[in-house]
Amino acid sequence: MSGSGETKPTGEQHTALQIQAVATNGVGGVAVGKRMGSGAAVAHSSAASSSLSAVLPKWWRLAKIWFTGEERWAARGYAAAVIALALLTTLFSVHISYAQRDFSTALSGKDVAGFYAAVRKFVIIIVIAAPLFSFNAWVEERLVLSWRAYLTRRLTRAYFENRAFYHIQQRGDSTAVGADEPRPVASAGPLTRGPSGSSAGGPASSAHTGSLGGGIDNPDQRICDDVGSFVRSSVSLSLTLCRKIFSCTAFAGVLWGVSGSLVLFMFVYAAVGTFVTTAMFGRVMTTLFYRQLAREADLRFSLVRVRENAESIAFYRGEGGERVRVLSRLDAVLGVAADRIRWSALYDLWTSVYSYATILVPSLLTAPRYFSGEIEFGVISQASFAFSRIDAALSIIINNLAQISGLAAETERLDALIAAMGGLGAAAAAGEALEGAAAGRGSRDSAAAAAATLLLSSPGGDQVIRRRSDPDLRGLVLQQLAVVTPSGPGGVGGAAAKLLATDLSLALEPGQSLLVVGPSGCGKSSLLRAIAGLWTAGSGTVVLPGGPPPPQDEDGGGGATRGSVAVFFLPQKPFMPLGDLRTQLTFPSGLAGPEDGGPTASAAIRRPDSARPRGDTDPDLESSPLLGGGAGRAAPAGGGGDDSGRAGSASASASAAGGGISDEGLLSLLDDVCLPDLVQRVGGLDVELNWSSVLSVGEQQRVALLRLLAARPTLAFLDEATSALDGPTEGRLYGLIRKRVGCYVSVGHRMQLLQHHTHVLECLGGGVWRLDSSDEYQRRMAAATGLHP
């Protein structure tokens, strides 16, 4: 192990490694949360512009995703079909109006033959029009479904691309400090301005006002619900607009035949009505709709949190506080609903007056000509019908304001989400470029070039931590690493950045292991976050083992589902995904498929083929009845080559992180992690349970360690990954890790961990770290405490 550096604060000699601790005087030249800040700014600005005209370009940006994406021809075909059908159905509506006119005229004139002729005409029109109308509805529904499916998939992919979900959650969390405190909303831009000055201008939950700090509230709701509503409203309003234009043109012709002045009057009448409606209600309705979406999502989120943390809340007897919090969020929802009702009542009053006037006006204008015998009685009703149709067309905003407001709010929310995710195309394009470099050209140089950029988690520059992979490296290299907490929008409540490490350099070699220690909150986990690329604020370089992803497999699953990994991170909280027991054991690669690309991110960075352990041969193994259908989908595992004496299990495990491990391999690994009876106990590998509540924390940690042993990475990071285990189990597991993982870094507090590590990295505070061999550290501790090691 090696390092570079100056003097240690104690002045003692280092062992094989030194730590440089230069600047301890704040965050000086270190850029803080730059990348997060830019996303946040976009989120804020997008949330702030709520006028209908400002929303239109955003709506078009969203709509373009489908109409110019891979499915563009299907999209345009659907659009053309529904517009053509809208035109046809409108034409039939005009014909129906003529048939109705003939009806009325024949009835009023007691013309029996004319009446039956009108009935015949009416029936013929209906026979053709009815199937057309229903076909129109079918095509429209298909359009909505296809559009929604496409947009949801794109958003979901982007959400998981470049760990956007993590960065968004970080911003959301940090802005949610004091989530239940009422906040003044006046500064939050037009969207949070109360329409009535009462409750709408009152308390706003922090999740809603996430835009204040740049956070995006409830991304899940945006992806699940807002996309659906956005698509439905877009289709329905666009078609309404098309139909209105057609019907306006068609009925203007009809009305022009009756009275030209009536047509002119109609246009002026509708223009005044639209202006008054938008001015009085437009912005208010959009604001309220936006707020309603956010607060309903807040309410649901608070209930989901209770479900997820049921046991902790029950232990704390914290249900009282949680009830109050949930009810206060319900109050927020009800407050917005009450505002919406109030404004809807005013809006209804206005539209009623307006539409009753619409009934009266044409009769008032045409009746004198009827009385003078200039026109027939049927012309009056036809003029009224045509007038009402043109009015409906021209009053599209007046009549659809609620839906338009909803669409505007959904557009804002989706636009902000996409901005926070850094767009939909960039991340995917970067991924494709890497795949192409690795899969296609085959040249080591190009692969190495791709590898060099593989781990770069944010645009280069002096103010972010640079990360790269080296296929020949078997350990870890940190070069002049400086780490600071995300500040501003990405940090806690916009607080100033905290310096956690400065000018930290070290090199960890194969066979070496590092224990990171220090007081709580000093930055141990954050160091791992920086190494994993979750945090980028700071400077310096992290070099990790790993190569470019291998070429696509036949099943389209991509290289991500094959081969073992180079780097594996075990976080502090074991994650139990939804799914059966097999999924828990093979996470993160268990579900990797054509869509998701597998564990190429922090949990598993690919190990080059040359670095795989020998003995990964593929004899098929049979599955026991208890293992259910798992054997069929399990990839073959091989024996031999393991120094632990568990030849079968180790070889089987070697392919686990690559997406294939036999059920026998899993059983053997369960044995290794002291969970020999787990499969028996829960009823099989295919059983689905709520694993976070069914397994104890220690059991969850053992499952997480199983994943690590299965992956057999070149380098592993364990963040308090054995904190819930008893000493002997911890010792046994570290024994296995030492044998199967070339090099590892642990974060922990317990002194027993010392015996499983060759070196200790101690945080001294203020960004200063010190490296010792384990023995030296132990001696120093003993001297400091007066106890013998």
Ligand SMILES: Nc1ncnc2c1ncn2[C@@H]1O[C@H](COP(=O)(O)OP(=O)(O)OP(=O)(O)O)[C@@H](O)[C@H]1O
């Ligand atoms: N998203 C964040 N934004 C700003 N500061 C953060 C963020 N996450 C953590 N911090 C702060 O960074 C500091 C280091 O946190 P970290 O989790 O690395 O501590 P730790 O040494 O691992 O602590 P422990 O031993 O208690 O797990 C803490 O002061 C913490 O409050």
